[in-house]
Amino acid sequence: MTQGVQVAGLYVRDQDEALQFYVEKLGFRVHTDVRNGDYRWLTVQHPEQPDFQLGLFRPQAPMVDDATARALQEAVAKGAMPPLVLAVEDCRAAHAEMRGRGVEFTQEPIERYGAVDASFRDPSGNGWKLVQR
Template identity: 75%
Template sequence: MTQGINVVGLYVRDQDEALAFYVEKLGFLCHTDVRNGDYRWLTVQHPNQPSFQLGLFKPGPPVHDAATAQTLQEIVAKGAMPPLVLFVDNCRAAYERLSKCGVEFTQAPVDRYGTVDAGFRDPSGNGWKMIEVAAKQESQ
């Protein structure tokens, strides 16, 4: 039996805003964008990982009632969700490029643990760690 993770979902406050951020600023590709009434299934993928998708989902009906949706949006906006990790070849160069694109960084690049990392948020408040991958790790 083959198993694997195909989609991991993020809650976002506005799917169009999230799509623009992930595609235009981070360079992801839109994979799926389908609607069923008020429900929208929207996923993006990193161009180097075609078998993995990041779902950009808005809390609300039909999955959540209005009170639950509001609570989820508030939790995300506070940065309370665990950070996601984005690997890059050069953290400082990516930081400069993304800063110029308007990405909100919560932490400038820092040398630690034998690499360099920085932190940023998407427009909904979801936290990301951007970590420089050492050349020896890439070849393993």
């Protein structure tokens, strides 16, 4: 039996805003964008990882109740979720390219632990690390 992670999700406050950020600033592409009433299943893919999708989901019913949705939105906005890692060949070059597209970094590239890394957040507050392979 073959198994693997196909979709990992992030909570975002606004799916349209998140979609614009991930496509226009990070270079992802839309995989799935379907609606069922108020619920929207929205996933993007990195162009070099066609078997993996990143879900951009609003915390809402049917996944959670209203109070939990508010608490999750507040936690994400504060940067309380663990960062995701985007592996790059050259951290400084990726940083310059992404910064040119309007990505605001919270940490400039720094060399440590035998690698170079930088940090940024998406519009909802989700933390990301650029890590040089």
